[in-house]
Amino acid sequence: ILNVEQSPQSLHVQEGDSTNFTCSFPSSNFYALHWYRWETAKSPEALFVMTLNGDEKKKGRISATLNTKEGYSYLYIKGSQPEDSATYLCAFPNSGYSTLTFGKGTMLLVSP
């Protein structure tokens, strides 16, 4: 059973704050690491698929880094806005690389 851990479980910040959260995953036999954003009543949306150790990917004010040797990825949001409020999920492919195991997510609330 894959162990994908996310922390913190929830986070409440003020508009304009920068924030970050963590995803931990098994470091052996690394294949890829996915990040998704899930706004309430909407579809989960793919943010990043990360494959290389040391990789950094950016999408607007959101960026992610990857450390495959120690088994963690950070997601950063610069200057949080209320529209960033969502649950952020990371996911790790299973041994067959054909399905994803999800972490429990970090629920972010950004207050105006």
Added chain:
Amino acid sequence: DTEVTQTPKHLVMGMTNKKSLKCEQHMGHRAMYWYKQKAKKPPELMFVYSYEKLSINESVPSRFSPECPNSSLLNLHLHALQPEDSALYLCASSPEAGLRNYGYTFGSGTRLTVV
């Protein structure tokens, strides 16, 4: 078209009912998935179809029966469900079954309540 469409959005059914959930995509994706998500838990895999063939069944009870009539359509047939089956059922697709380069495209889910 870059969407996965799920219908219905909400469904209430009795334990003796038969109903079906529908998922459709027109992106040419060859892998399609059913996940189940209960409150405060991560999505859990139920079934995977790859090139219209069932490739993974995660020991799901037989009261859930998947069907992939063609490459764009995925159904989940429900029969004799239990109240504990109440959950959000998410459909997803990806261009291929290997997930190194591509993420999932998700539908918005069907909120199922079994009474």
